[in-house]
Amino acid sequence: MPPRDDGSAGSTRVRPIVAVAVALPLLLALIVAGIGITLRVAGADPGPAPDAPPVTGPIDIGPAAGPSASSAVCAALVRELPEALPSDGGSLAPRPVRPPVDGARAWAAAPEPVILRCGVPRPTELGPSSPLIVVNGVNWLALPDAAGVSSRSTTYAVVDRGVFLTLSAPAEAGSGPLQTVSDAVTASLPPQPVPVR
Numbered sequence: 081m082p083p084r085d086d087g088s089a090g091s092t093r094v095r096p097i098v099a100v101a102v103a104l105p106l107l108l109a110l111i112v113a114g115i116g117i118t119l120r121v122a123g124a125d126p127g128p129a130p131d132a133p134p135v136t137g138p139i140d141i142g143p144a145a146g147p148s149a150s151s152a153v154c155a156a157l158v159r160e161l162p163e164a165l166p167s168d169g170g171s172l173a174p175r176p177v178r179p180p181v182d183g184a185r186a187w188a189a190a191p192e193p194v195i196l197r198c199g200v201p202r203p204t205e206l207g208p209s210s211p212l213i214v215v216n217g218v219n220w221l222a223l224p225d226a227a228g229v230s231s232r233s234t235t236y237a238v239v240d241r242g243v244f245l246t247l248s249a250p251a252e253a254g255s256g257p258l259q260t261v262s263d264a265v266t267a268s269l270p271p272q273p274v275p276v277r
Contacts, residue, residue: 138178139186141195146201146244149183153243153269156196161185165194183245189253192233196261198245203237208276212239216262219274220247225241237267241269249252 148154165172165187172187172194183198206221213220219240235248236258245265249257 088203098232099244138176139193139195140179141177141181141184141186141197144237145182145184146197146200148243149181149197151183151199151243154198154211156268157213157243157245157264158183158185160268161196162260162264164255165260166256167194168256169252172253172257180240189257191252192248192250194247194249194253195233196245196247196258198243199263200244200246202235203239204277206239206276208236208277210239212274215258216266217271218262222256234239238265240271240274241265242272243269269274 081268163174167189169190174187175186175188176195177184181197185196187194203221203223204222210221213236214224218238220236221239223235223237223246233248233250235246238245238247247258247261
């Protein structure tokens, strides 16, 4: 007669429920890994983008400057801006704008450059219920799908000074550009009530 399994510590048999409890998570992990590999091979999941360095040559930021780009207030703001901007990945070097555009600056960043334009027209999205972001005492309005700006960047507009300006930056740059430009705006442009209609 075979020995009985009484569940004691000396028993060498593994209970079936324990074997299933150990094998099931392993099987699930293998299935998920197999699906991921299949999707990647099929091109459905390109995986992480390779780290491309920012382009440091001249940049064409588009046609003509805004209506107030050559004003004294924009010149004062541009003078107040630092040569380089801080970002999550380190310091962003200045990038030349070709052809030159009044009231505009650019900095090298990946995957897209950081671009500032001073003296732009009033944002059409600005209204009484527009959600504003306050950064270092400056009111910014997020602009959805700004014309002429890549969808890989987010554009914000300063809406509480005597002139409107925009800053477009990729998310990878972090909040450093927005904070630094806010400091330059505070130092060079006095605040005014937000002009809502």
